[in-house]
Amino acid sequence: MKDLLEIRWHGRGGQGAKTAAQLLAESALDTGKFIQAFPEYGPERAGAPIRAYTRVSDREINIHSPVTNPDIVVVVDPTLLETVDVADGLDESGILIVNTTETVDSVRRKTKYKKGKVATCDATKISLETLGIPMPNTPMLGALLKIKAVVPIEALEKEVQKKFLKKIGEEKTQLNIKAIKRAFKETKTG
Amino acid sequence: MMTKKLIALTGDQAAAEAMRQIEPDVVAAYPITPQTEIVMNFSQFAADGRVKTEMIPVESEHSAMSACVGSAASGARTMTATSANGLALMWEIVYITASLRLPIVMPVVNRALSGPINIHCDHSDTMGARDSGWIQIYCENAQEVYENIIVAVKIAEHKKILLPVMVCQDGFITSHAVEGISIFPDDKVKKFIGEYTPEHSLLDVENPVTYGPLDLQDFYFEHKRQEAEAMKSALKTIPAVLAEFNKTFDKSHDLVEEYKLSDAEVAIVVLSSTAGTAKGVVDELRKKGVKAGLLKPKFFRPFPKARITKALSNLKAVAVLDRSDSFSGEGGPLFSEIKAALYESEKRPPVIDYIFGLGGRDIFPEDIKKVYKDLQEIKKTKKIKSPVNYLGIRE
Amino acid sequence: MKRKRSERSERSPKGAQPKAGRTEGKGWKEIPIAGIIDKGGTAREYKTGSWRTFKPVVDKSKCINCLQCWIYCPDSSIVVKDGKMEGFDYDYCKGCGICASVCPVKCIKMEKEAT
Structure with missing residues (x-):
């Protein structure tokens, strides 16, 4: 892993992209990394496209500007492929991970991202089947860890446990962890 | 670790x-x-x-x-x-x-x-x-x-x-x-x-x-x-x-923070989070042999004039980054005060102002690199074309 | 906790009008900070009675001791003893005439201070 790992999250307000960015960072913090996670606030409406960022490093992070050349881009909502240039700044060594029912080839066509790695995961389906609500953010964390072991999946589980238990209770917390694990298994690359 | x-x-x-x-x-x-x-x-x-x-x-x-x-x-x-x-x-x-x-x-x-x-x-x-x-x-x-x-x-x-x-x-x-x-x-x-x-x-x-x-x-x-x-x-x-x-x-707080300034020829003065971003740029430029430095005043009131003058007077060119405009027509508030501080100094490096980031406009390392590039030019020519500039604005 | 207090209010030199100019009173190093008056009852030192041009005089033979004057006096300058109106505290009475105005039996007259 290079010194600084930069991840950009694309989602819509209310889908938990900001929470996902934070969860990943906080899991990494627990494994001894330096971290940064921040959302890019616009009008803050449910449904509006939003960006969030995660930085993970072995060294102190001084930079305080948005990520322009991400190592990884995670797209939490498939409809964003039509409206947002999600592959912007992603070079050939990059990774694009999308919540979609479509194939890797189809994603490549839509995003015009040809050279780097592309992975897909039907996180909405996983979320609906596991949690009963469309919250694709946690499964997308599972998808991300499958493609890039930013942290061990156990570290993420621990963090989800810590963060969610008080807020949504034991049962739903466990279902989120289940969704993460299922997404980890079902993520496809090409 | x-x-x-x-x-x-x-x-x-x-x-x-x-x-x-x-x-x-x-x-x-x-x-x-x-x-x-x-x-x-x-x-x-x-x-x-x-x-x-x-x-x-x-x-x-x-x-x-x-x-x-x-x-x-x-x-x-x-x-x-x-x-x-x-x-x-x-x-x-x-x-x-x-x-x-x-x-x-x-x-x-x-x-x-x-x-x-x-x-x-x-x-x-x-x-x-x-x-x-x-x-x-x-x-x-x-x-x-x-x-x-x-x-x-x-x-x-x-x-x-x-x-x-x-x-x-x-x-x-x-x-x-x-x-x-x-x-x-x-x-x-x-x-x-x-x-x-x-x-x-x-x-x-x-x-x-x-x-x-x-x-x-x-x-x-x-x-x-x-x-x-x-x-x-x-x-x-x-x-x-x-x-x-x-x-x-077990900390090291001071009125100002000097970053790689002791042997620097050109430096930026900036407050708050942008100083962090600028540190990364300084590191990068240093690797290329550019003698770049940074001064981050932590206290703006009281104004640590003596410390600032001492830190800046030996430089060849200084850029102040202001995240607000004073609308005086003469640049931002940090710029005015830095210039005033240097007035009494025997050595007065040329000082240029960049107003940036108003209303949350992002500032990227590339923007800061441009400022250091301008400073290199000023170091060479000893001339400032425009004392007050707007960084990251659409013209 | 006992603290060192200034001997008297620095800001009311005996109620007299300060001289025009800058020399009256102590310097900035010697006075309490922030405009604080660091002791109580300093208004007592300010003898506002000197501001008077008319002074109230009571005819006790007509006074019914209703104490309306005492209620209305803005400078607490009606002297009352055992529930009876005794006269005026001329150290602080500014001669505003409210007492004379509110007196229901008109036993207070405003007289010119100096001829």
């Missing part, structure tokens, strides 16, 4: 955490984006009984600062927090707080002061308050926010200072970004700040005191002279307080 356990907090949460450990007697505050999470989190601490603080929810910032003045005059350790338009609404009382010499500490989350209305970061709110008599500390990251709020209490209440302190952090950039923060033990913080023993208290009925009587031509001037002296002498007292803080918590 790290030796200390870090916890994930936003800048706002870090501020609330510092306030929890300080446990002021009174907090009167009104929520405003992007300060909201400070008040929200601290209210939670109060509601959960984790602090014994009297939390006063008020109907406006004017009322918040008014309640704080009453509280502080009664001898209570008092805090509040605000942003932008909230600071503007408490303006009248902001001046009164300083002139009554009430040691209130106020985290301010920097946000563009309307209009057009905008909730994102620039320094137009607190820069407007630079002449209000408050001490101002600007923070690079959430860790500094946390530490500066703690040390601010000690500075404000110092018998030789007795001035209120604003602890400023960049709205959203710092306030809403999660970073790993190292938190001191509660008892160590409480021991460091100590018990607050006010010189005068409205509640001390054995020794009655009047706060805020009419002060006319015969004495007002003398009282303002005292205020000026308090701010000036704070420059001598603050380093001692910082030294005590550094010794207690």
